[in-house]
Amino acid sequence: MLQRIRDGLHSHKWLGYVVLGALTLVFAAWGAYGIVNLNIDSANYAAEAAGQKVSIQQARNAWTRQESQLQQRFGGTDIPAALRTRFQDQVLEGLIRDALMTQRTHDLGYRVTDADVQEAIRTEPAFQVEGKYSPEAAKAALAQAGLSVDAFAGELRSSLQRTQLENGIRASDFLTPLELARAQALQSEQREVRYAVLPADKFEGTKPVDDAAVQAYYKAHQAEYMTPESAHLQYAELRLDQLAAQSPVTDAELHAAYDKHKNTYILPEKRHAHHILIPASKDDAADKKLADDVDAQAKGGKDFAELAKKYSKDPGSAQNGGDLGWADRTMFVGPFTDALFNMKVGEISAPVKTQYGYHIIRLDEVQPGKTKTFDEARTELESEVRKDRATDHFGDIQEQLQTRLEQPGADLNGLAKEFKLQAGDVPQFLRGTGGAPLGTGQQLQDLVFGDSPLAVGRPGGPVLLGDDRLVIVKVVDRHKPEPKPVAELHDSIVALLKKQNGTDAAFKAADAARAKLDSGASFDDVAKELGVTAEPARFVGRGDPAIPAQIRELVFDVPKPTAKPVYRTVKLESGGAGLVAVTKLRADATEANMELQVTRAKQQAERHGMGDAIAYVEEVRRTSDVRKNPKTFE
Numbered sequence: 037m038l039q040r041i042r043d044g045l046h047s048h049k050w051l052g053y054v055v056l057g058a059l060t061l062v063f064a065a066w067g068a069y070g071i072v073n074l075n076i077d078s079a080n081y082a083a084e085a086a087g088q089k090v091s092i093q094q095a096r097n098a099w100t101r102q103e104s105q106l107q108q109r110f111g112g113t114d115i116p117a118a119l120r121t122r123f124q125d126q127v128l129e130g131l132i133r134d135a136l137m138t139q140r141t142h143d144l145g146y147r148v149t150d151a152d153v154q155e156a157i158r159t160e161p162a163f164q165v166e167g168k169y170s171p172e173a174a175k176a177a178l179a180q181a182g183l184s185v186d187a188f189a190g191e192l193r194s195s196l197q198r199t200q201l202e203n204g205i206r207a208s209d210f211l212t213p214l215e216l217a218r219a220q221a222l223q224s225e226q227r228e229v230r231y232a233v234l235p236a237d238k239f240e241g242t243k244p245v246d247d248a249a250v251q252a253y254y255k256a257h258q259a260e261y262m263t264p265e266s267a268h269l270q271y272a273e274l275r276l277d278q279l280a281a282q283s284p285v286t287d288a289e290l291h292a293a294y295d296k297h298k299n300t301y302i303l304p305e306k307r308h309a310h311h312i313l314i315p316a317s318k319d320d321a322a323d324k325k326l327a328d329d330v331d332a333q334a335k336g337g338k339d340f341a342e343l344a345k346k347y348s349k350d351p352g353s354a355q356n357g358g359d360l361g362w363a364d365r366t367m368f369v370g371p372f373t374d375a376l377f378n379m380k381v382g383e384i385s386a387p388v389k390t391q392y393g394y395h396i397i398r399l400d401e402v403q404p405g406k407t408k409t410f411d412e413a414r415t416e417l418e419s420e421v422r423k424d425r426a427t428d429h430f431g432d433i434q435e436q437l438q439t440r441l442e443q444p445g446a447d448l449n450g451l452a453k454e455f456k457l458q459a460g461d462v463p464q465f466l467r468g469t470g471g472a473p474l475g476t477g478q479q480l481q482d483l484v485f486g487d488s489p490l491a492v493g494r495p496g497g498p499v500l501l502g503d504d505r506l507v508i509v510k511v512v513d514r515h516k517p518e519p520k521p522v523a524e525l526h527d528s529i530v531a532l533l534k535k536q537n538g539t540d541a542a543f544k545a546a547d548a549a550r551a552k553l554d555s556g557a558s559f560d561d562v563a564k565e566l567g568v569t570a571e572p573a574r575f576v577g578r579g580d581p582a583i584p585a586q587i588r589e590l591v592f593d594v595p596k597p598t599a600k601p602v603y604r605t606v607k608l609e610s611g612g613a614g615l616v617a618v619t620k621l622r623a624d625a626t627e628a629n630m631e632l633q634v635t636r637a638k639q640q641a642e643r644h645g646m647g648d649a650i651a652y653v654e655e656v657r658r659t660s661d662v663r664k665n666p667k668t669f670e
Contacts, residue, residue, distance in 0.1 A: 080092065081665065082094065082095035082096075082128060082131070082664070082665050082668040083095070083128055083131070083132050083135075083662060083663060083664045083665065083668075084662070084663045085132045085135050085136050085139075085660055085661075085662045085663075086135075086136055086139055086660045086661060086662075087139070088135035088136065088138070088139050089135075090128070090131045090132060090135055092665065092668055094131060095127065095128055095131060095668050095669070096668070096669065097487075098127050098128075098130070098131060099123075099124055099127050099669060100487050100488070101487035102123065102127050103115070103123075106123060124668075124669045128664065128668065132657070132662055133653060133656075133657055134194070134198075136656050136657060136660055137198045137201070137653060137656065138194045138197065138198060140201070140656055141197045141198050141200065141201045142197070144201065146197050146200045146201055147197065148193045148196045148197045148200070152196060153189055153192055153193050153196070156192055156196060157169075157174065157188075157189070157192070160174075162174075162177045163177060165503055166503060172431050172434060172435065173500070175435075175438075176434070176438070176498070176499075176500065177479075224577075224623055225577075225578070225592075225621055225622075225623060226575040226576060226577050226621065226622050226623070227575065227576060227591050227592065227597075227618050227620070227621045228573055228574065228575050228576075228618070228619045228620040228621070228622075229573070229574065229575075229576055229583070229587075229591050229616060229617065229618050229619070230559050230570060230571060230572070230573045230616075230617045230619070231570070231571050231583065231587050231614055231615060231616045231617070232559075232563045232566065232568045232569065232570040232571065232614070232615045233568065233584070233608070233612055233613075233614055234542035234543075234545060234546055234566060234568055234612050234613045234614070234615065235538075235542065235568075235611070235612045236534075236535050236538030236539045236541075236542055236611035236612040237534075237535075237538055237611075237612075238538070238542070238567070238568070238612075239538045239539075239541035239542040239545060239612075240534050240535070240537050240538030240541060241537070241538075241541065243537075245529075245530045245533045245534055245537075249533055250522070250526055250529045250530060250533070251522065253529055253532075253533060254522045254525065254529060258519050261519055261520045261525055262517040262518065262519060262520070263515075263517055263518055263519075263520055264466045264467045264468055264469070264517060265466070265467040265485060265514070265515065265516060265517050266464050266465060266466045266467065266514070266515045267465050267484050267485070267511050267512075267513070267514045267515070268461075268462070268463055268464065268465070268511070268512040268513050268514075268515075269461070269462040269465045269471075269474070269484070269509050269510065269511060269512065270448060270459070270460070270461050270462075270509065270510045270512055271448075271459070271460050271461070271462065271474065271507045271508065271509040271510070272448055272449075272451065272452035272455075272457035272458065272459050272460070272507065272508050273457060273458050273460065273501075273505060273506065273507040273508075274430065274433060274455065274457050274458075274498075274505070274506050274507075275458070275504060275505050276423070276426050276427065276430050276503075276504035276505070277426075277504065278458070279426035279429050279430055279433075280419075280422040280423050280425075280426035281422070282456070283422050283425045283426055283429070285418055285421050285422055285425075289421055290410075290414065290417050290418060290421060291410065293417055293420065293421050294410050294413060294417055298407065301407055301408040301412075301413045301416075302405065302406075302407050302408075303405055303406050303407070303408060304364040304365065304366075304405045305364065305365075305377075305402070305403065305404055305405035306362045306363060306364050306402075306403040306405075307362070307363060307364075307376055307377065307399060307401070307402050307403070308360070308361065308362050308363075308399075308400045308401040308402075308403075309360050309363075309376055309397055309398060309399050309400055310340055310341070310344065310353075310357060310358035310359050310360060310397070310398045310400065311344070311348070311350070311353065311358050311360060311372075311395050311396060311397045311398070312330055312334070312340075312343055312344045312347055312348040312350075312358050312395065312396040313348045313349050313350040313354075313392060313393055313394070313395055314326050314327040314330065314347065314348075314349070314387070314393050314394040314395075314396075315349040315392065315393040316391070316392060316393040316394075317393075323393060323394055324387065324389075324394060326347070326394075327387035327393075327394035327396060328387060330343055330347050330396055331384070331385075331386060331387055331396045334384050334396055334398070335384050340357070340358065340384075340398050341357025341358060341359075342357070343358075344357050344358030345357060345358075349393070358398075362401075362403065365377060369390050369391065369392075370390075371388055371389065371390050372388055372390055372395055372397070375388045375395075375397060376397055376399065379397065379399040380399065381399055381400065381401060381402055382398075382399065382400075383398070383399055384396065384397070384398045385397040385398075430504075430506075433455055434498050434500075434506055436455070437451065437455065437497065437498045437506075437508060438498060441495055441496065441497060441498070441508065446494075446495050447495065448495040448508060448509075448510040451495065451508060452508075457508070460473065462474055465484060467481065467484075467485045468481070474501065474507065474509075475501060477499065477500075477501050479499050479500065480499045480501065480507070480509070483496050483497065483499055483509065484509070484511060489511075490509070490510075490511050491511070492511045492512070492513060492514060493510065493511070493512075494510065494511075495508055495509065495510045496508065496509055496510070497509055535611045538611065538612065539607055539608070539611050539612055539613065542612045542613040543605060543607050543613040545566060545613070546605040546613040546614070546615045547605050549562045549565070549566055549605075549615055550603045550604070550605050550615060553601075553603045553615075553617065554603055559617055562615070563615075566615075571583075573619060575620075575622065576588060576591065578592055584608065584610075584614065586606055586608055586609060586614065587606065587608075587614045587616055590604055590606050590614070590616055591616065591618055594618055596621055597618050597619055597620060597621065601617045601618060601619045602617070602618045602619075603615075603616065603617050604616045604618075
């Protein structure tokens, strides 16, 4: 269902709409269950669930998209047969659950209006240009995803309908006071811990890593050392500035534009002033007294610039004698602006109070506001008229290219000449990282490497690379992932194996040290014997960032200490090992914060609500009569 749209548009927003749809991925990992009959009579659909049918084409399309992603996880190689069958069934299970929940929401009376669907479409980021809904962007995005507007709207309606039910389940959840108190006690618990880190490089020893070990590791992890899939692309691009430069503009058009938008060429009044800032402190009376004193000195004839250097605390102007340069009414806060624009040239104001403190202002010059003449605005006018015309033409060309590329026999070079596009070549466009000058745009990545990748020799697009640039492309040839030469990786594998060996040795040493601690040895003595520094004992919370994350997780996973400390060891992801002692526990006094408690209560209720939603979908699937076509993916 909407997974198809998400794959095509790559928009995270749909995840909010389709929580139940996303939950199906969780259930799919548990495998098929419930009432399942594989003896399906007709071969025209992949599954039938409580009267709702999943078409074979729908299932195969969903698998094609999933297969592409899975192959990346397997380093671009084929998926093993046993896993392929399992993954295919997971995909079908997801579609079955979507169908069941859509039918259930319909039976329960949930409905989505046309207005709801239209609003969801208009607010979808993939359909917007500069923050506003664009029919052209929507059409291009849907075409890229291989969807018609009607199909998209239908799938969106079903998804929004399922979300209504899911939100109702989640909103009905609550926690009893006892449950809440228990959850908060666990969350706020602190544990006293001592630990020592045994670095891998300290324990790796001097034994060299031989070539046999490098070869063995390389062979076992070859999927991790694959070159990315790539393609040789030819492209033709259109830029908005290119269109604008080619668009002639007449004087009549410029005069018409000037008359229509004359109010946009008004130059506001500007004023040039100096000021002295006495910054706000806790003693407003003292601030005001100092400001009055400085004001009196300025009005008494003392050099204003010298007073500013001595008293002003405005970092932007103090060292320049308080000079603020030319500014219009939008440049300053309200009280300052009101005072400045009611002064006469040469006047020094009384202290003006703002949130920053007290200001003494001297007005030096005034530049009256005026409207630019046609000649003064001509260059700006010409640029705007060209841009407006080019923007319209840009959209027209985009639609024409879309139509032409859908026709048989479309040719990239011919289209480039016809529409005056700039041709180019990218010898190596990589999956994930793209290639200059086309960049890494996801829409182009999808076109070249997506679920239905562009065929070699066939032009595709147009693809927007921004609001002002589009391209059409042709794949000249493709290069599948292949193993990198072991010689190229030799040094990095040696370093990795040394680190692994050091980590194993450090963990073994930590285990031996733990045995000594369990026998009564002191933590300090054991750490000294290991040649490492033991951290002093301290209380930590579940989210304390001051200690390594793996050690923190271990501290709260072990049983509560009683009469004796609890000792544990752990291999660290960064290399090496940790030796940990948990000695005491206590409640965190800061957890009495009511606002924090309310937030945590909501979070706990959300988790419970999500569990209830999962259980609901599980029960619907378990009690439904489902028939699957075993030949769906043949």
